Amino acid sequence: MVTPTKTKVEQNGDLVVMRFEGDITSASEEAVLGHYKSLAAGTTKILLDFTKVPYLNSSGIALVIQLMMAASKVPQKVLCFGLTPHFVKVFTMLGLARYTTLHADEAAARAAVQ
């Protein structure tokens, strides 16, 4: 049973935290890319919060990768936190270190972004 994705965006100056909730699948385009495209100009750092994301399928991961690639062209720095160990491994396996860094929690991500 796939739960729809909700996204909460918290903007604080040039730092944005995108908090996802629910599964990220092919149906999450608006929740992931839609919200990313509506970020204010001048955003340079993006924290992706996966704390409340139990599952990402390959299509959902494709959306996250598209976000990261778009951010790398701006350029914007993207950091991820809250991923389950399984998806930490999947993100690593996918070679996403080129576009992002993975952190255990928000504090670690905020510390790394400074």
Added chain:
Amino acid sequence: MKALLLLAVLAKALNGQAFLDAKVARGDNLRWADPAFDDSRWPTVRERQSHVVEDSAWNRLWLRMRVEIPVGEPAVVLVYRCSCEVFLNGVKLGGTGNLDETRPAAVRGLRAFDVPAATPGGTALLAVREYFPPGRDLSVPFWATRQAVRVEPRSRLLAAGDEVRADDVYPLRILIYSVALGGMVVALISARRDSTVLALMVYVAMALANAILSWSTSGEQSITSIGVLLFIAWTSLPLHYVLWRFAGPLPWSIAGAYGLAMLLRLPLCIAYLLAQSPWWTPISTQLYRLGYVLLLALAFGAVVRGWRRGAPIVLLLAGFCAIFLGILGRVTAGAPLAGRGTVDTLTSIIFTTMATVHVFRETRARRSEEQRLRREMESAQTVQALLLSQQRPAGVDAVYMPASEVGGDFYQAFDTPSGRLLVTGDVSGKGLQAAMRVSTIIGALRNRQSDAPSAVLAELNRVLAGSPGFTTCCCALFPPQGPARVANAGHPPPYADGRELEVATGLPLGLVTGVPYDESTATGSRFTFVSDGVVEAENSHRELFGFDRTREISMQSAQQIADAAKAWGQNDDITVVTVRSMTQ
């Protein structure tokens, strides 16, 4: 046929002269049935002449009128009222409804009372004793009042011996609504799981329930029954919904106004019932009329929008007519709880019939389209199966379990001069688009320039550049001598003799052009490759099968591994390939 005839009779009865110089008086006195009683001081009501009864509560009324009794042939008195007793020349012919002041009836029906054979032809005095609600206008157009009181020769209506009762039209309504409802249920179950059909179904179900209710209670339903009140207030909701569905996405302002107008009906209805008074009743009635006028305007807007969007115009007009006539009847009737009239019923039946035909045609078209798509999918499935089921080299075992008709996983194994080459991967997404990319990949693999895993992935990455999504892929070359060479593009790492291999991984294919892929070497006698459908199989507790469980069973056969993942909870394509090393 008989029911159709009766329906026509009912319409005719309502369409005729409502009153023939009827005298009206409030109060109650059985002497008023006497033909000799002098009613010259009573006010007269005629058709299209306003005569509003202004009283503070439901009250008893008497109507007296002179009617012509046909000479030498049987006649009937037709009365369409909720609660009344009928007297002819002082003799009580019968009654209908409920004259109990605390439980006046709201649902009306046509009743026929036989004129006694002994009644002489010529002019007779017809008196009707009834309850009548305050604020109701006695003289309004035929479609609203339902106040028909008239005498007709029986022969002009039906064959001798037939019973003239409004109840007789209900079997026809029930039959039509039942057939329509059955058809829509079948459509909903078999092909069309959409909200428009569901709303149509609810509408027809409510119309059916209304007809059954009216039939079973013979028009004596008490208006104090909140259930009936709610029922009448909300009957047309699904009809409005269907109309707006055809109109397409609505601006919030219009949707809000429409919803508000619909919602206002209920409290106004309740307020009308609970607080009847000389000052409140006319206000609540006018508010109720205003709400209906607003609804009508918005319904017209829905028809125009739907027409511009290419919605079926016949259905739009039928729906609008049903709403228009229903509203017209209620607005002109004055009271919000008037029963459903003949024209209302006719339009409802017409709309139901048209909606059923529409759903049937749409369902048939959709099923035809689904069959065409299914054939295409089957063709794609066949092509994919042919591509994947090529003869595998000895020592290679593979199981492929697609999650849908056409999956996005693939594997290919070749014995080449360089050794045994295995390529396995997963295209993001499913369906025909994924199948097309798999076909592209397999075509590219069969025309590869090199057997080196890193070169194979680089070539596939070039071929897939610009395609939507991405493709994870793992390529391994098992040379006759020496360790295996493995390159990975984001695919789950392979297992060798029960341990997870640490191989260099690169970006999935199709994302970034020109990226290099590194090779790792690995030793082992038996290698297992799985797609993410294995590690991400999910059970009912939303627990993933995971990498550890996969590693633990990685020495089992491909079939056993795939079965274990499927039993855990398949939610993606599952592919397992096992390869025995050639150096063994």
